[in-house]
Amino acid sequence: MDNSNKNTGLSLEREYLRDTIHKNIKNLPIKQWDLGASCSSDSSVQVDNGDxxxxxxxxxxxxxxxVWNREGTLGITSTSDLSESGLLKAINGAYQAxxxxxxxxxxxxSSLAKDPLPKLERPVKDSIGIQNLFKLLKSAEAELLHSHKAIKTIPYNGLAEANYSRLYINSDDAYRHLNRSQSTLYLYARAEEEGRKPRSSGSIRVALGTTELDINGCIKEACRKTLSHLNYKPIETGKYLVCFKPEAFLELINxxxxxxxxxSVLDGVSLTKKENLGELISVPxxxxxxxxxxxxNVGASSFDGEGTPTRNIPLIKAGVIENFIHSEATAREFGVKPTGHAGLGAKVSVGLDWLEIGKTPGKLTKKQTLNYKSQSERFILIEGLNALHAGVKASQGSFSLPFDGWxxxxxxxISIEAATIAGDIREVLRNILHIEDNQTITHHGICPHIWVSNLSITGEA
Amino acid sequence: MSLSGRIQHKNLISASERRTQKVLEQDSLDLAWKSRLEFLLKYGSSAGADLIEIFLESTDHLGVLAEQDTITNVSPSFGKGAGIRVFKGNRDGFVSTNDLTESGLKNALDQALGMLGLEWNASVKAVFNGLKDLEDFANNKNHWLAHSPDLTEISEKILEGTKCLGIKGNHLQVRRGSYSRDWQEVLVAASDGTFGRDIRLHQSIGLNVLAEDGIHRASIGRRYGTSGTPNDLQNWKPELSAEDLCDSAGKMLYADYVNAGQKPVVLANKFGGVIFHEACGHLLETTQIERGTTPFANKLGTLIANEAVTAIDEGYTEGAFGSLNMDDEGMKPEETVLIEKGVLKQFISDRAGEIRTGHKRTGSGRRQSHTYAAASRMRNTYIAAGKYTPKELINSIDQGLYCKSMGGGSVGPTGQFNFAVEEGYLIENGELHTPVKGATLIGEAKEIMPRISMCANDLDLAAGFCGSISGNINVTVGQPHIKVDSITVGGR
Structure with a gap:
């Protein structure tokens, strides 16, 4: 159990949930059960010109x-109704399913559902209250609006804080529980100059509590990024040398x-297959x-939806696929241990968590001299990718995405007015020229600037 | 009142408390709630709120997935909750909870009042004249959930779909069928007397394939969705849907990537309407005026699109996926002519939009669930039919792109939109030519809308999902075939 979380609201409910389920499954042919529960309280504010x-x-x-019935097959139900009648309905629904x-x-x-959990220092921070959130955001908005005359509005802004708890229990007496707090600030400014199109950019900060948020850093970054797009031009369509900023490369890999x-590998919708483990997939x-x-990783959890402890998993090492991420069922199929990436379902989903991308120690890249601050050769610097939900064909490897960049x-x-970048992820991984040394921490993960040759850019020039 | 100190998980009360507290839960959200809601509304009015709105919701969801010839996932879920919104001047506070006990609701209302610096005061006379008679749009819908298809019928139908895919398709690596049913009962009460109840039922069924042959891969999907008809599953023809899908997959499997550049395009009818939805529709929501992110804010009565374009957002077409009898603020939806022959006529507005921008409500206040405050959102939105045949549009282009099937899209804070083309064909010398893939269309509404120069006579509608400020909602998009004279096509 995560020791920082004793005697909190959800831990007191463990007995209630367990006893209610035990009592109500007696009349049904159910041989085992497990459940994941969560609760949260959150507050958020948005402001508009000081209001x-x-x-x-x-x-x-x-x-x-x-629940698993006597024949061994599994059914599931989710509900927000935690009353006894709600739980009874959930039991019946899961049994029917x-x-x-x-x-x-x-x-x-999970065979690891009772193993010791990794120690995570994520102390729960006190909420500062919604009126204080409002005061802080109002002040941040004013500072950003006053930082440059071209910044006219901050159309997308928000300051939020949340406390949440998660619990996993099963009929085999496994018990996992954690409490977390998290605060998030985002400021997206819109700048406009006479006779020119409006331009927009912004910044996000995440911390364990509001008092720990780097508000000034967020304001300065939002200002700097927005202004850097004021001087814009259309770009000619063609193939370009591209440098991905850390946020953009993390978005692409995710x-x-x-x-x-x-x-996805077992379902046949992944670009990779089981036999690709151990093969070179990218530059070495x-x-x-x-x-x-x-x-x-502010939101780190010590266990996944099936109660499996989370851990650091190498995915690509020196260009070679080292591991896949697993649930209990996929791990059993592959003959390995679950990796702590599972949800909770009848068909259990598996997902990436927080990526750490970098250069293989001791290896030289193809073009060591590249540096996004001092490069004299013409290149495209990509700040962020847009519309990933529409422009990525994950099962085919292709992407065609609008982006913000220069x-x-x-x-x-010079900021690029409107353009798309297109390619194939396998070619991107094989055409990496250089991985810079300095890694940047983002809310998606940690990554340096990464250089890729010969990518297709479509512009309006 | 403000929240201070560590937030308490008030809805996770102890078991003994749970048993003894008076819980307002009951099977149906109906007239029996009236006195309790009036108490809360009067209480809020006494605190000095201009308007208090309470949205109660009960939901029942079922999702079923078939892969190849096996049901691999059945995921039921259900829940209840309330969203309480308080207005004072232009400001509002919103609190959502799934604690429907008396104390839970009053606590939520106190929080919402506290956000605006309001507090109940016994000496203040409430300006609240009680709720009107219940406007019950659900009267003839109480049987909907019970009459929806059961798990066995659903499973048989989607397995029939995946079986048809296997028969009709070649090189299919993955065959998937999925079904989703969302039943929602809502009760809306506000201190202006609004008191309405409705039941909504949305069902959708879809097929997806991944075709693979050597280095070639193509994934194609189709989704069919309706509202309000419990037995509508029977109207879905898996064989026809599978045939259409397999035909597209076969063509796209060996398609080359499209060459990038500026081109004229013809967008097919039905889901092609996503271009208007993304490029223009969102910019006509009053939330965009409030944010200052629409170029059309002061353009009422002026030409913003080609004269060939008339666009409508309406709230009720029988069976359409975005249809409502009552919006999530208790108002009957209106038919809103947004653009008539290129001229901007009206915005899509909700309660907050009317208060903050002055544009009259159109019955467009919508939200995914009780956890979101309603916002001005599209319903059934389409470009009206024109006078040409689809063939005339294609014949008018020497070199261009025909977009037969669209993927998703989005619009950014400066009005720049984008969307993916799932199935495309080159147009050469006025005829459809080879299939192409990997195209993305990008542009800005105020530049593209004047370039929609021809509309065909084959208007048709399609079901879609739209994610925005108040969550994911069911919508209809639609259009006839349309021609855009020039647009940026992203590709390789």
């Missing part, structure tokens, strides 16, 4: 219950996360780990 545009709070709780459970692939309890996902100087436990030529940086 509170909307203040919002919510209290939520929910459970997902799985179990009659259509897939007999060819039946998830079981979009193709099915490459590392054992569930690339390392990618999924490291939920990294100190900078054409950098001999040190001069």
């Amino acid at each position: 509170a545009k909307q203040m919002k709070s919510s209290q939520k709780s929910s459970i997902t219950l799985r 179990s009659r259509l459970g897939n007999p060819n692939e039946i998830p079981q309890f 979009s193709f996360g099915s490459m590392f996902n054992a569930r 100087f690339l390392n990618i780990n999924d490291n939920c436990l990294h100190d900078a 054409l950098v030529d001999n040190g001069e940086k």
